[in-house]
Amino acid sequence: MFGDKEETLTREQQDNVVRWIARGYDVHAVDFISFSKDKSTGMYLLSFRLNSNKNYETTISINEKEEFSQSDGILGLNPISRFRELEKKKTLDKEYKIDISQIEITYLEE
Secondary structure, three states: OOOOOOOOOOHHHHHHHHHHHHOOEOOOEEEEEEEEEOOOOOOEEEEEEEOOOHHHEEEEEEOOHHHHHOOOOOOOOOOHHHHHHHEOOOOOOOOOOOOOOOOEEEOOOO
16 A cells, blocks of 8 residues: 555576575575565565475575565474474585475465
8 A cells, every 4th residue: 555565586586585595405496475664664575385394384584675676595394393304414605506396385465
């Protein structure tokens, strides 16, 4: 209402999040569930599910939406105990150019 538009991320920004995840975790699917801005804190909240498993659902918070435009990065998922079995034995460097073409992605707005 009154000029407010629903917050969303581009496919490229969502691909960047998949890269961040794939550098530290063994994933074959990422389903983006929702994206919003918390009006009281100003934080952006992104919810997603890994490997089509409800047990691997989580939400991350980020201060600036522009952070999603950066392909370099690594994400640590919480709670740690829930995602431990998906962790790679060796986390890749945040600048590592990871190939996400084999990861099935369900984007927001699909």
